[in-house]
Amino acid sequence: MNKFHSAPLTAVKLADKFFAPGQQQSFSVTIPSALAKCEETGRIEAFKLSWKEGAPNRPHIFWDSDVAKVLEGMAYSLALKPDAEAEKVYDDLVDLIASSQQPDGYLNSAITTDKQQGVDNRWKNLGSNHELYCAGHLMEAAVAGFEALGKRKLLDVMCRYADYIDSVFGYGDGKRYGIPGHPEIELALVKLYRATGNEKYLRLSKYFIDARGDDPEFFYREVTRATSLSYLIADMPVREQQEVYAHAVRALYLLCGMADVAAETDDEPLLAACRRLFRNIVDKRMYITGGVGTSFDTERFTVDYDLPNDTRGYSESCANMALALFCRRMLDITGEKEYADVMERVLYNGALSGIDRHGDRFFYPNYLEVNDNFVQYHAGRKIRQPWFNCSCCPTSYSRFLPQLGLFMWSVNDDLVRLEIPAAGKLALPGRTVEVCGNYPFDDKFTVKIGSCGKFKLAIRIPGFAKSVSFMLNGEMINMPAVDGYAVFDRQWCEGDEIICNLGMPFEFIRSHRKVTMNRGKVAVMRGPVVYCCENTDNPGDVSSLFAAAGSKFIAKELPDGYPAAEFDGFMEKLDGEELYTNKVPEYVPCRITAIPYALWQNRGETNMNVWLPEML
């Protein structure tokens, strides 16, 4: 039932200041360094299946997924920037992985090698052992290699593995019940189906979605180590869920798979669940940055309006990227602008705050407030790290950054839609369109037509725009928004030009009254970009800053090219070392500088704050 699809990866060229550098860097830094880490830690060696008890680098049940994600990223990277040497590395890695496939099709380096887990432990612990999760990531890598590079080898390997999995799980005779503790295979099987046309894979994906909740106690029975059923989303059928809960990455990967299956099978109740859970996330359980999963405690969704900013919160990089992927799917299916609005919010903030400007340092959780009393929980650190024991986030960036172009445009036979007007170019046969400007750091952008012919071009009018005006070839043109888009339907000539001017001032934004953490506080936004304060640019520690109500903003550029906002505030001064005191603080007027949230902690260790208390 899809109304749109992304423009093909190679049809989109990014040329803006926000996404393009990250994408370029992924080819030269993020992917190579993740690959090196996979080598160094034994993740690649593991596919030789030669590990023996007592040797270092014991294969771990997550490992295959890390390698798969890097491999997926390599495929996109090679498609966008061919490189013979890198392609050789890619091919060798595929050969190695293929060599680890068992005669019956099974493929998992940890379970196959580690006699403690043992071959007899296949499918014995679906709740924790991540076999189906790893299989899913390898399927995604296989489809990426096939679609981006036309390489079939891994695709064939993964089809065999999928055939084997299909022989084990399902409703049919001789098959057993089972669902993955960590969703991922659902969306991957739909990719495999789309790549091969084999409906078996779609049916298996649908099985893994439909079977969820059929047997709530399943995970409790299969092994001694019980995790909560809600954390594993096993407690009820997905179509009945009213609220989003569970580990955030699990929840979002499952939602992606649900959207895919709904799209391919016209399953309206399934799509309705996707819509409902999306609204619950966006209306009640999402940080202003588009970050999701608000508790370091099991990295999960909690309850409505519970959005702690400091280290009690979470907002895992992987979950935030997954929200963007889910939005992209829902936008494809429905064509509705609300999905583009959220997709844009998360892309400019929480999805990319997890990686540094050099491309090889990562935040696992993305806090909105970092201060002197920083508590280290799980993988949360005050500065970005090169790698983690559970290194899902770094490898997620390896595959996410090359794909950034997919988020900019929506396409169908009838229409080209500009969803995010970041500078760049779309080159489809007969439909070439270029976007120039410095959106979202400037109000104005220009859309230039690069090919002659008749086609519809739609431009999204973002929800935050205070005003919109268009000039077509130098003349003002009144374009009423239709469902949030201005649709130009005409015979284009090469060189036609639309200048769009969005009213997108800096603003103080407040949270819903029930977000008690943010009561009396404001955040600064301009368009889709959330700004934050670092000590680096401010007269005192950011924890002492108050925003002055009604302050005017000045846009400025910092020496190193950061777009910034300057506004009025006060610095609280309260001397003395008593923990509790009846002294009254002094409030000293000052100017406050804020930079885009996604760029923070790129100039050394510092404190940071998004939500400032407001002084009326």
Added chain:
Amino acid sequence: MNKFHSAPLTAVKLADKFFAPGQQQSFSVTIPSALAKCEETGRIEAFKLSWKEGAPNRPHIFWDSDVAKVLEGMAYSLALKPDAEAEKVYDDLVDLIASSQQPDGYLNSAITTDKQQGVDNRWKNLGSNHELYCAGHLMEAAVAGFEALGKRKLLDVMCRYADYIDSVFGYGDGKRYGIPGHPEIELALVKLYRATGNEKYLRLSKYFIDARGDDPEFFYREVTRATSLSYLIADMPVREQQEVYAHAVRALYLLCGMADVAAETDDEPLLAACRRLFRNIVDKRMYITGGVGTSFDTERFTVDYDLPNDTRGYSESCANMALALFCRRMLDITGEKEYADVMERVLYNGALSGIDRHGDRFFYPNYLEVNDNFVQYHAGRKIRQPWFNCSCCPTSYSRFLPQLGLFMWSVNDDLVRLEIPAAGKLALPGRTVEVCGNYPFDDKFTVKIGSCGKFKLAIRIPGFAKSVSFMLNGEMINMPAVDGYAVFDRQWCEGDEIICNLGMPFEFIRSHRKVTMNRGKVAVMRGPVVYCCENTDNPGDVSSLFAAAGSKFIAKELPDGYPAAEFDGFMEKLDGEELYTNKVPEYVPCRITAIPYALWQNRGETNMNVWLPEML
């Protein structure tokens, strides 16, 4: 080296409106209901050692401690309010426990009974199995029975057990290394030493303190399940610790034991560690309520100035009571007023907020903010509960409430010191003193002498007093404070009367600038009492209330007898259901009512807040 000691339990009669009702209720409600719960859950039955695999109520490694704490409370209760029927129950319970002692002296219902844990598992998992912890609580119960009631039976049983423990652990030949994962036995062995005069018990206590940190990896080696070393306070010698960390109850029980050993052995470095860690708690890691342990995550201390108010925080009832017990010890040793100040703060707030006005419902953590987006972590609930799976807090109240009188006075041969001038009476031979008034809900209290003779009477001048004046037998008298106490040294006649007037207005209190959670916020205090706002008494949800800077306070009494503060504020109104909005809220002037924190949630489920944002 003790400079003071508490007045004997039976020498103090409480007659105030805050402590006395709780103490009285402990005799009739708290202890009987805890005992009933111990029956109901199999905790008492467990001492029959008849539990078999597969039967209900599998004995748990915490259980003996629960029964021990109730038994300890029963001893105090019987001493303060004799009751033949209750004494029969007490004696029977002692007989049952005694009957469970093994031939070699060992006594633990869970380890002895449960073949899965098995007799061979004795001392196999000191990190988690709580054997030494349970032994400690039984020793405390034994000493209580001996000292309060003169009953020797349990004392003899526990001396045998202590002798056996001493034969197992220590530095000597044939003894093994070991320290408890949960401290408690250290302070209990000192009690046993003081009751019996047997120095072996003091030496064993000192061993468990000195040995801590000797072998940091011990807990990691003994069993497969590793807990962090810092959580178990195993990573360094206690005398070297610069900051308080670990599970808060463990840390405080250990500090009590350290103080006891320091006092008995004149160990100055050990006392210095107690002083240092006390200051770290009080200056940087304690809620305004005297609550400690600021993270639900393993119920522990975290870092300086990390004091979250909502469900991310903790402030466990047991930890708060333990802080009061530690303060009492430090006050005894040093005679220094700072310990009395903190002891008073925790007693009027965080130590007693965990129990309801009926005496049989409990908070495990004591949050400072409860709102609509309440997340349930561990044992944290929005209303007090009758019992918990791990029911340490209810049983702690069973023994803590009867002992409340011990905190009011300090005594030595030379001096009687009134530490907390709550209404009540001290009756020592030749030194009878009565306190009248409604402190701390009134500025004035009266001290009446009930016996003739010469003795020194000192009255503490609390740190919060803005002014102090004394009238002796109707005449103003100038009494300069000496180390924080006004010392009356004279020949007293029965009927002599001192009227003390403390300047103790309601005040807005602020946190240290580094407590980022409370930036821009104020709490209301009067004297030692922290006030909080409940929805019940206020015009809107407490999460929407702002305190007006510089507001005047009115003291009032609510219909049900609650002392309350009324002051000016604003109610924030922000309509609409958007999670993030550029709308500006309206602030409507209103009157705000606050009640003592310890009394909250006694009138049904409600939201509550201690720290209100301030409107300048």
